[in-house]
Amino acid sequence: MSETFEPTLIAFCCKYCAYAAADLAGSMRLNYPSNVKITQVPCTGRVDIIHLLKAFEDGADGVYVAGCMEGDCHFVSGNLKAKKRVAYVKKTLEEIGIEPDRIDMFNLSSAMGPRFAEIAIEMTDRIRKLGPTPLTASSETCSAKEGTP
Amino acid sequence: MIVADRKSIHEILDMVKDCSNILVVGCKGCVTVCNVGGLKEVQILAATLKIARKKEGRPLQVDEALLERQCDPEYIAMIQDRVNDYEAVISMACGVGPQFLSEAYPNQRFYPAVNTTFFGGAVAHGIWEERCAGCGTCIIHHFDGLCPIARCSKSLMNGPCGGSDHGKCEIAKTVDCIWDKIVRKKMEQGRLNDLLQVFPAKNWQTARDGGPRRSRREELIQNG
Numbered sequence: 001m002s003e004t005f006e007p008t009l010i011a012f013c014c015k016y017c018a019y020a021a022a023d024l025a026g027s028m029r030l031n032y033p034s035n036v037k038i039t040q041v042p043c044t045g046r047v048d049i050i051h052l053l054k055a056f057e058d059g060a061d062g063v064y065v066a067g068c069m070e071g072d073c074h075f076v077s078g079n080l081k082a083k084k085r086v087a088y089v090k091k092t093l094e095e096i097g098i099e100p101d102r103i104d105m106f107n108l109s110s111a112m113g114p115r116f117a118e119i120a121i122e123m124t125d126r127i128r129k130l131g132p133t134p135l136t137a138s139s140e141t142c143s144a145k146e147g148t149p
Numbered sequence: 150m151i152v153a154d155r156k157s158i159h160e161i162l163d164m165v166k167d168c169s170n171i172l173v174v175g176c177k178g179c180v181t182v183c184n185v186g187g188l189k190e191v192q193i194l195a196a197t198l199k200i201a202r203k204k205e206g207r208p209l210q211v212d213e214a215l216l217e218r219q220c221d222p223e224y225i226a227m228i229q230d231r232v233n234d235y236e237a238v239i240s241m242a243c244g245v246g247p248q249f250l251s252e253a254y255p256n257q258r259f260y261p262a263v264n265t266t267f268f269g270g271a272v273a274h275g276i277w278e279e280r281c282a283g284c285g286t287c288i289i290h291h292f293d294g295l296c297p298i299a300r301c302s303k304s305l306m307n308g309p310c311g312g313s314d315h316g317k318c319e320i321a322k323t324v325d326c327i328w329d330k331i332v333r334k335k336m337e338q339g340r341l342n343d344l345l346q347v348f349p350a351k352n353w354q355t356a357r358d359g360g361p362r363r364s365r366r367e368e369l370i371q372n373g
């Protein structure tokens with residue numbers, strides 16, 4: 001199953017670094033998996049716990065936040081705030097029996113186009129190995145059950 | 150304000166394990182200020198419950214509501230047209246909230262999502278500390294605004310006890326000895342003599358001893 005499984009990933013990317021790095025990856029014609037849906041944010045500090053949870057609730061198999069290098073945040077400490085929120089969601093996922101590895105935080109600069117592609121590959125591979133989120137898996141079983149007379 | 154902590158997600162999931170639809174009601178008062186039961190926390194709890202139950206293959210429908218305060222009947226009344234549409238209601242207010250809700254809507258089941266802990270304030274962003282134990286007879290003017298009832302682990306009226314060590318309480322190295330602070334402040338202000346006065350044992354009748362307390366303000370009471 002995991003060979004054919006194509007995960008859906010949501011990446012919250014900071015306008016000043018990760019999103020710019022994604023642009024650069026594009027100009028450099030680098031390949032990275034199309035599984036990643038990018039949401040540009042003004043700063044990763046804007047990414048709240050609820051945005052991360054909603055992404056899972058709405059069917060993402062993996063979620064990551066990509067912000068500036070620590071100490072280089074355009075808004076001083078937004079990326080450090082995001083790091084704590086990611087840690088909170090990791091803990092929450094663990095508590096409810098979902099692999100905490102499905103979420104992570106990365107730091108990169110706008111010049112790191114290749115690193116952007118690497119992260120996308122790394123996360124896609126990781127989630128491919130984990131398989132679909134138990135949320136979609138269980139709703140499938142659910143609808144299958146419902147289908148049985 | 151009243152400070153609270155959210156209960157574990159397991160505990161809350163267990164409360165509503167038999168339900169397929171619930172309402173989570175937040176409060177814009179103290180629990181919003183201490184980031185436990187306001188709009189954001191209601192959304193986070195709702196999303197977490199939904200994810201956990203979807204994972205189990207038994208989806209839970211969770212609706213959200215936010216009241217101005219759950220310690221006033223007029224705000225409690227604002228959900229009257231929908232409160233009975235659910236199998237259970239979770240209150241994210243302090244312990245007063247679910248009780249006021251239960252009294253107003255006797256046919257519904259209410260569960261507390263938080264543990265109400267103490268009267269305190271934020272000493273830094275994200276850190277709250279106890280400052281008052283609601284003893285009913287405030288005496289902090291004798292101690293330069295430092296409360297030995299709430300902040301001394303033994304509620305000593307004449308401290309410090311023999312366990313005070315370099316300004317820390319004997320219960321833990323992370324807890325300040327408030328009596329150490331009281332003595333230092335008196336010394337700084339040249340008023341150490343104040344402490345020669347022996348404070349008699351406190352009259353605890355104004356605390357919890359007289360049973361549930363009540364505050365009446367005749368000038369505010371309408372209709373008798």
Ligand code: SF4
Binds near residue numbers: 280282283285288297
């Ligand atoms: S003396 Fe009593 S009322 Fe005053 S702060 Fe301490 S516990 Fe609260």
Ligand code: SF4
Binds near residue numbers: 300302309313318
């Ligand atoms: S060490 Fe200080 S705060 Fe702790 S019990 Fe003794 S007097 Fe109270």
